[in-house]
Structure formats: C-alpha cells, structure tokens
Amino acid sequence: MAYAQTQFEKFHTEILLGFDESTTLRERRDALLNDIKNCISSDAPAYKHFMQGSYALSTGVTPLNGNPDMDIGLSFDCSPDDYEDPLTLKKFVRDALTRNNRTVTIRRPCVTVTYFKDGEATHHIDLAVYSSNSDGQTQLARGRESDPKAERVWDASEAEELTELIVDRFEGDDRNQFRRVVRALKRWRDEKIGHKNVPSIGITVSAYQWFSPSYDSVEGKPRDLIAIRNLANQMLANWNSSRLEVKLPVASYADLFERMTQIQMDDFKSKLETLRDALNEAEAQPDTHEACKILKKQFGNDFPVPEKADSTKKTSAGVSISGRSA
CATH class of the missing domain: 3.30.460.90 (Beta Polymerase; domain 2)
Known part of the structure; x- marks a missing residue:
C-alpha cells in the first residue's frame, strides 16, 4: 500500500x-x-x-x-x-x-x-x-x-461568523490535515475544472461538513490520501439527483453551487469520481513512485514524484479515523 x-x-x-x-x-x-x-x-x-x-x-x-x-x-x-x-x-x-x-x-x-x-x-x-x-x-x-x-x-x-465556525471546527493535527486537504482539492479543481467553475468556498464548506481526519492506526501518522478520498466519497454520496447542494452554515444559508450550470455540475461529478478512482489506484500501488505518478496526473506538476529507488518502502496498512475533531 x-x-x-x-x-x-x-x-x-x-x-x-x-x-x-x-x-x-x-x-x-x-x-x-x-x-x-x-x-x-x-x-x-x-x-x-x-x-x-x-x-x-x-x-x-x-x-x-x-x-x-x-x-x-x-x-x-x-x-x-x-x-x-x-x-x-x-x-x-x-x-x-x-x-x-x-x-x-x-x-x-x-x-x-x-x-x-x-x-x-x-x-x-x-x-x-x-x-x-x-x-x-x-x-x-x-x-x-x-x-x-x-x-x-x-x-x-x-462573514466573521463563518470564519469562526470553520477555524474552530477542528484542532491541532486534525485542523492541519483539514487545511492540507482543502488546499489539495482547490489545486485539483484549478487543474481539472477551472477556478471559476467550482467556487472555493463550496469546496471549503464541503470539507467543513464532511471531512474526517485520517491517521495510521499503528504510528498515528496522518494519511492525507485517505482523508481526501473519504471526503470525495462523502461529496459524491450527497449528490442529490443531478446536483450537489452545499449550503452556508450561516446567513445567507445559500447553496454555494447554485450558480453552476448543469453541464458544469455533471463535469464536476465526473471528475470527482475520476479523482476518487485515482486515489484508490494510487493507494493500491506497492511502490510510492508509481503511486505518485498517478497522483501527479490529478494534482498537477507541483505534486512530487520520488525516484523509484527511493520509494520502495511499503507503508503500514492500518488506517483509522481520528475522533479528535473540535
């Protein structure tokens, strides 16, 4: 793995x-x-x-x-x-x-x-x-x-209440992972869909609602790949018929994706499914080099790919979901 x-x-x-x-x-x-x-x-x-x-x-x-x-x-x-x-x-x-x-x-x-x-x-x-x-x-x-x-x-x-809610949603390592996951999804969005087609606040509030921290069950190390995949799965599971509805948790309580056309929404879902599948495929690789080649295709050229000789160690298999959220 x-x-x-x-x-x-x-x-x-x-x-x-x-x-x-x-x-x-x-x-x-x-x-x-x-x-x-x-x-x-x-x-x-x-x-x-x-x-x-x-x-x-x-x-x-x-x-x-x-x-x-x-x-x-x-x-x-x-x-x-x-x-x-x-x-x-x-x-x-x-x-x-x-x-x-x-x-x-x-x-x-x-x-x-x-x-x-x-x-x-x-x-x-x-x-x-x-x-x-x-x-x-x-x-x-x-x-x-x-x-x-x-x-x-x-x-x-x-706006101030929204900032306070999101900042206080998680603490410590959970908060750090939340921020890494949101940033990773934003860059994926920029690479695969385009900044204007899927609003950043929609991604952030989706994570506020459905992000769950993920750690290795043996050493307690974070597992961002699992956390991103689980969030993608939660977003896909909450697709209501043909659309994903994510409302602000404060006034104006608007649907943050309401301005997306149906064509944009369909494209969003299709590419989110592709991301989920790529994360599954990467996790299944015995070699980190090969896994990162898969991930780079989703997240862009800033995602590093280690030399094959440096990436042959297998990762410990146990993963658990932390309950340390605020």
Missing part, C-alpha cells in the same frame, strides 16, 4: 499561499487600509476591518494564473436603513483608494483593487462592505454602478 504522505506534505508546502508567501499582499493590504483611514470622506460612518476568505481560514492556494488575492471586510457602524442605496458606502471606499498605481473597481459583491505589471494583473485585493441591521446581523452591500436601483441591495452575510 502506498500513501505518499511525504509527497502530499511537500505538495502542500509548494502550493500554499500563507502568511510567509503573501508579503506583497500584506503590504498592499496595509497601504489600502491606511489610505481608507486617511482619505475616506468625512461623511462616511466609522468602520472596522477584518480578514475574511481563504487567508483568514489558512486555506489559500497559489493560483495557476499568478494573480493571488486577499479578502478584507469593512464593517461600517450604520444600519442598512441609513443607506438605502448600498452603493453610497462602496463609493466612499472606492474614492478613498483611487490612485494612479492601481485600478479600483466597484464589483457587485465588493470593491476590487488590482495591481498590474507590464499590462498583466499581478495580484488583487477585494474589500467587502458591510453594515448591521437592527438585529445585529451583518448585511453585505451588493451592486455595481451600472445596476438599476432595484438590484442594489443589502444581503444577509455573516
């Missing part, structure tokens, strides 16, 4: 976009927050900022297109009733950030700041704008300048 755990961990190190790998993004973030602090209109209400998305969850992956991003939340001390047109707050943010060295665009879910080099986007930062209703529930400002007023709306969106 080949579990290729060393190679999965090397793969994770290669693809992760974490604190040390995001120096430029962090510097840009700090500059943007400083510009908002110093330049936002005096008519804007007070606000606080917080990190959200994959950076806050420690599940970021270096994108294949070389345009990494970071997500920031700006929570204004006001009610949606104070700004019936949510675009007003987004314009405050846009105007405070507009500079010659970057492009600032009001998109429907956020304000996006993009940086370029030689005409190519190198990285971008998304700033989501929030207020809170009378019940204290966070509301996201949705709408572009080109949208009619009826489509400029406040939507329930508990």
Whole structure:
C-alpha cells in the first residue's frame, strides 16, 4: 500500500499561499487600509476591518494564473436603513483608494483593487462592505454602478461568523490535515475544472461538513490520501439527483453551487469520481513512485514524484479515523 504522505506534505508546502508567501499582499493590504483611514470622506460612518476568505481560514492556494488575492471586510457602524442605496458606502471606499498605481473597481459583491505589471494583473485585493441591521446581523452591500436601483441591495452575510465556525471546527493535527486537504482539492479543481467553475468556498464548506481526519492506526501518522478520498466519497454520496447542494452554515444559508450550470455540475461529478478512482489506484500501488505518478496526473506538476529507488518502502496498512475533531 502506498500513501505518499511525504509527497502530499511537500505538495502542500509548494502550493500554499500563507502568511510567509503573501508579503506583497500584506503590504498592499496595509497601504489600502491606511489610505481608507486617511482619505475616506468625512461623511462616511466609522468602520472596522477584518480578514475574511481563504487567508483568514489558512486555506489559500497559489493560483495557476499568478494573480493571488486577499479578502478584507469593512464593517461600517450604520444600519442598512441609513443607506438605502448600498452603493453610497462602496463609493466612499472606492474614492478613498483611487490612485494612479492601481485600478479600483466597484464589483457587485465588493470593491476590487488590482495591481498590474507590464499590462498583466499581478495580484488583487477585494474589500467587502458591510453594515448591521437592527438585529445585529451583518448585511453585505451588493451592486455595481451600472445596476438599476432595484438590484442594489443589502444581503444577509455573516462573514466573521463563518470564519469562526470553520477555524474552530477542528484542532491541532486534525485542523492541519483539514487545511492540507482543502488546499489539495482547490489545486485539483484549478487543474481539472477551472477556478471559476467550482467556487472555493463550496469546496471549503464541503470539507467543513464532511471531512474526517485520517491517521495510521499503528504510528498515528496522518494519511492525507485517505482523508481526501473519504471526503470525495462523502461529496459524491450527497449528490442529490443531478446536483450537489452545499449550503452556508450561516446567513445567507445559500447553496454555494447554485450558480453552476448543469453541464458544469455533471463535469464536476465526473471528475470527482475520476479523482476518487485515482486515489484508490494510487493507494493500491506497492511502490510510492508509481503511486505518485498517478497522483501527479490529478494534482498537477507541483505534486512530487520520488525516484523509484527511493520509494520502495511499503507503508503500514492500518488506517483509522481520528475522533479528535473540535
């Protein structure tokens, strides 16, 4: 049996976009927050900022297109009733950030700041704008300048609560494996399906619901191959008729895959089945070299394949599922 755990961990190190790998993004973030602090209109209400998305969850992956991003939340001390047109707050943010060295665009879910080099986007930062209703529930400002007023709306969106739920779902080694598995599936998605066709948050919340840590029953070493395969099996088992439905565990409780077309959903399922089968085939190999050749076809060129002479040791067969989740 080949579990290729060393190679999965090397793969994770290669693809992760974490604190040390995001120096430029962090510097840009700090500059943007400083510009908002110093330049936002005096008519804007007070606000606080917080990190959200994959950076806050420690599940970021270096994108294949070389345009990494970071997500920031700006929570204004006001009610949606104070700004019936949510675009007003987004314009405050846009105007405070507009500079010659970057492009600032009001998109429907956020304000996006993009940086370029030689005409190519190198990285971008998304700033989501929030207020809170009378019940204290966070509301996201949705709408572009080109949208009619009826489509400029406040939507329930508990981003901070979502981050807290996911971060606290597991602890210790279980949490580390959860993050490796999510990152591996995101890179697999990028390689086999495309980033836009299957949203990252859908993969992350699928893991929040169905991930189960896996360890060797003898030595207690992690078995990422088994954990990824078990998660893929759980996702496939929860396919409802022709679609996979994964809802946010917080408001707005939306189905995270609802915007996928049926063609995209069918392709997702087919390729997830192929991944599951490849993981089974890799595990069955007596040689880690051969197992990694199979895995590389699924996860891409960043997945390492050891020399055959270095990969002849067989992995201990016992595997158990840890009950150490938070």
